[in-house]
Amino acid sequence: MSERLLVDTLRAGLIFGGIMTLVPMLVLAERRISAAIQNRVGPNRVGPMGLLQPLADVIKLLFKEEITPNRADKTLYFLGPFLAFAPAAIAFIAIPVGKDLQVADLSVGVLYVLAMTSLGVYGISFGGWASNSKYSLLGGIRSSAQIISYEIAMGLAIVSVLMISGNVHLGEIVEWQAEHGWIVFYQPVAFVIFLVAAFAENNRLPFDMAECEAELVGGFHTEYSGMKFGMYFLGEYLAMIVMSSLLVTLFLGGWDPVFFELPGGAAGTALSVLCFALKLLAVLFLYIWVRWTLPRFRYDQLMRLGWKALVPLALLNIVLTGIIVSLLTETG
């Protein structure tokens, strides 16, 4: 029993450490890629090729003064950043990052990840509310409305995936894909809907209604400074990683390498982790790429896209999938 506990702790530490290392790399990648897109150079001073820039940023954030607005709701103001960070971190435990490698093998993995990532909105709306600032409040409210709307489209897109794989266990969905091929080829529409909804869920451009630095001076984190702001930042990128992992797991075959069979034992596990990481990085690159290409949606356009395009499309997709699946299972 204690041995199992040790292994589990080790595994959790490894995976958590891995994604926490990925966050600063992601921030740097974001800055370098945005620079490349805009014909700039980007941070290249701290360390070779600017590799230590995130470290410098974190040190700066740690030493900055923390300001609490005068009439802020102190408790919620303090709680906000942690509520933004923690759900993203604990959502990751259900993601199979490699063959038989995940922190917790949950039988309802999909539901768990969805539930946890939606909790992230509390951090944003608490922060917006507690700051006692109009801009923050607007950002928080927008974010909650947006996440509720896109959650539906995302959930419906996932339903059609589940109909095909016939399972809510993330590991078995991956194994189904290893056997039958990636679900993205069966469900391209669901994939697009999920992708768009994922951008919206993470408050990423073109849907960063919560931040809107042009209209809302930074939205929910306007009044935050120092490491509290850093926690929001961390939470945002962590949520991005979790969403991308879910996308990879559900649609892109998870840890399954396409071109060869996994060898058994530790080598196989390592290879599968590598595969997963490569796919994850590709999706994250897509995130960054899209952010620096598309302009921000207007708020009403965002709502219209969510409710009038994505949700009906996802419903239609479910109906069609249902018909096809039932026909195939009856005849086959």
Place this chain on the structure above:
Amino acid sequence: MTEENGNGTKRQGRGLRFLLYLPAVAKGLFNTLLHILKLKGHKTFTVQYPEKRKEVRPGFRGEHRLKVDENGREKCVACLMCQTVCPAVCIDIVAEEAPWDDRDKRPKTFEIDMLRCIYCGMCEEACPCDAIELTEKLYTVSTSRAAMIYDKEKLLSN
């Protein structure tokens, strides 16, 4: 299906019309990809500053210099023309009798307050003896206000 738009105009229902801008999105993504791969707009104008510095154009007006003649004496005869013409009132000259025969005065002290100077070049134009000029020196830096007031030695060696 039509609907009321925010500004009162009628507009076609948006429904699935978002599909119409997906090609434009793809086009935009392709465009930025070309930038990432340095296939397009690869000219980066950033100058890696401390290592590389931009060359100034001829005629650039930087820090001042007091010129010397062939005998190593400063050309300035302390006529105060530059001090008079200076719109920023940054030149301060104290004259003294010159020990030489060809002129009556020379500057005892010649100070320019670089914090006030606007680098207009009027002093250079006003000088009858061609004794002051603006160099192409660009980096006027010091750690104190006092050091920003350049004295005669500094200006002669500039």
